[in-house]
Amino acid sequence: xxxxxxxxxxxxxxxxxxxxxxxxxxxxxxxxxxxxxxxxxxxxxxxxxxxxxxxxxxxxxxxxxxxxxxxxxxxxxxxxxxxxxxxxxxxxxxxxxxxxxxxxxxxxxxxxxxxxxxxxxxxxxxxxxxxxxxxxxxxxxxxxxxxxxxxxxxxxxxxxxxxxxxxxxxxxxxxxxxxxxxxxxxxxxxxxxxxxxxxxxxxxxxxxxxxxxxxxxxxxxxxxxxxxxxxxxxxxxxxxxxxxxxxxxxxxxxxxxxxxxxxxxxxxxxxxxxxxxxxxxxxxxxxxxxxxxxxxxxxxxxxxxxxxxxxxxxxxxxxxxxxxxxxxxxxxxxxxxxxxxxxxxxxxxxxxxxxxxxxxxxxxxxxxxxxxxxxxxxxxxxxxx
Numbered sequence: 001x002x003x004x005x006x007x008x009x010x011x012x013x014x015x016x017x018x019x020x021x022x023x024x025x026x027x028x029x030x031x032x033x034x035x036x037x038x039x040x041x042x043x044x045x046x047x048x049x050x051x052x053x054x055x056x057x058x059x060x061x062x063x064x065x066x067x068x069x070x071x072x073x074x075x076x077x078x079x080x081x082x083x084x085x086x087x088x089x090x091x092x093x094x095x096x097x098x099x100x101x102x103x104x105x106x107x108x109x110x111x112x113x114x115x116x117x118x119x120x121x122x123x124x125x126x127x128x129x130x131x132x133x134x135x136x137x138x139x140x141x142x143x144x145x146x147x148x149x150x151x152x153x154x155x156x157x158x159x160x161x162x163x164x165x166x167x168x169x170x171x172x173x174x175x176x177x178x179x180x181x182x183x184x185x186x187x188x189x190x191x192x193x194x195x196x197x198x199x200x201x202x203x204x205x206x207x208x209x210x211x212x213x214x215x216x217x218x219x220x221x222x223x224x225x226x227x228x229x230x231x232x233x234x235x236x237x238x239x240x241x242x243x244x245x246x247x248x249x250x251x252x253x254x255x256x257x258x259x260x261x262x263x264x265x266x267x268x269x270x271x272x273x274x275x276x277x278x279x280x281x282x283x284x285x286x287x288x289x290x291x292x293x294x295x296x297x298x299x300x301x302x303x304x305x306x307x308x309x310x311x312x313x314x315x316x317x318x319x320x321x322x323x324x325x326x327x328x329x330x331x332x333x334x335x336x337x338x339x340x341x342x343x344x345x346x347x348x349x350x351x352x353x354x355x356x357x358x359x360x361x362x363x364x365x366x367x368x369x370x371x372x373x374x375x376x377x378x379x380x381x382x383x384x385x
Contacts, residue, residue: 003320005319005322005350006338007337007338007351008323008324008336008338009168009324009338009340010188010197010340011191011196011197012194012341013342013343014194014195014342017250017254018194018195018250018251018342019247021246021250022243022244022246024243024246026242026243029239029240029242034235034240034242035233036234037246038234038236038240038245041252042054042055042056044252045201045252046203047260048255048261049175049187050178050179051178053177053178053203053204053206054231055201055203056201056203056204057227057241057248058200058227059198059236059240060200061188061198062165062167062187063091065187065200065202066091066092067095068186068224069202070096070099070101070131070133071217071222072217072219072222072223072225073161073184073211074099074215075216076099076101078101078128078130079102079104079128079130080096080102080103080129080130080160081104081122081123081126081129081131081132081160082104082106082132083108083119083132083135083145084105084106085110085112085113085141085143085145086140087138087140087327087328088135088140088168089135091165092165093105096133104122104129106122111141111143111330112292113144114134114145114146115146115149116146116153119132120157123154123157124157126158130160130161130211131160131161131162132150132154132158132160134165135164135165136165136166136170137166137169138294139167139168140299140336141287141330142287142288142293142294142336143287143288143294143299144169144292144293145292147162147164148176148180152180155181161184161208163182163183163186164186165186166186166187167186167187167191168192168294168296168297168340169187169191169192169294169296170185170187170192170193170201171187171192171193171251171340171341172192172265172296173192173265173294173296177203178205182205183205183207184203184205184208185202187200188200189244189248191296191341192296193251195247196244198244199241199245202224204224204228212224223237265295267344267345268296269295271339271343271344271345272293272294272295273378274345274352274375275298275339275348275352275375277377277378278375279298279300279371281367281370282303282355282356282359282366284301285300285301286299287299287334296340297339297340298336299330299334299335299337302332303362303364308325308334312325312335314358315355318358319357319358321354321358323335323337324338348375348379349376349379352371352372353371353372356368356371
């Protein structure tokens, strides 16, 4: 039985060290052992967020953490701006609609980022905006929003909170929450964090805590004030994902063993460049412009003349190479090559080589080996520096 080569944008492969950590004997979530694990692990995760604020751990998927960010800061009828550049920006729209917020939707074409200038123009006629929601890394398109620049605009033109979905990039992309002025930053366990699904991580600025303390929208399981109160005791208000937190500690070990988070970020940037240069060499178009290309996932247009569904199914059946298809209006138009978390340059070379084999099977016209050679060139240039 051949192993599945999972090159999805999440869930992603799990390192053996993390698997072993999660297989440890269970401990009580009200024990001294857990208190030590919780405090040490959340402290070690802070550099991935670029914050001195506490990291709160929710036993949930990333979507629940996005909902928590919304319901804890905004009340029904209050005005918000949602910047959406794809499927997961639309998640924020749906969440805000459910809670009865007055939404101003800044809609960008899928495959594009939102510029600071566009946001500044959009905000000009608006008043009384309570929060601006944005996606840092849009999983559906492989586009990285310039959230550092967007944060400046938000805080220059409004008193709103800036709330960011970092689910598909925290752990693989630079993040400076405190320095950039992000008020709430959220991520999930199953992507660049190298864990199975089921754990969400949230960090909240002092500005946002003041708003949360005054917010009257009721919530129970997603009440961030409750999580803050229990975090002071090194615990969570409800039963946490104990095994995943054990795994998260091992993730921190792996990042430290790599040479620190800056090296992890550099590896993701390298893999992004390897994939993009390989596709260019194979004459296959990319969706995102170079300036806003994601370091964790690349959206690749359907090779000319191919039926994408048949091609992806063939790659999985014949070569055990598993890519993700497109979402929404991009279904059938793109496939998504995940290169985040427990993924290395050798994995990119393997995936590109098998992709080429599939292209040959479908009689796609290209110079054989060109993609692998282009990716290898990028890798060797990085090694020689």
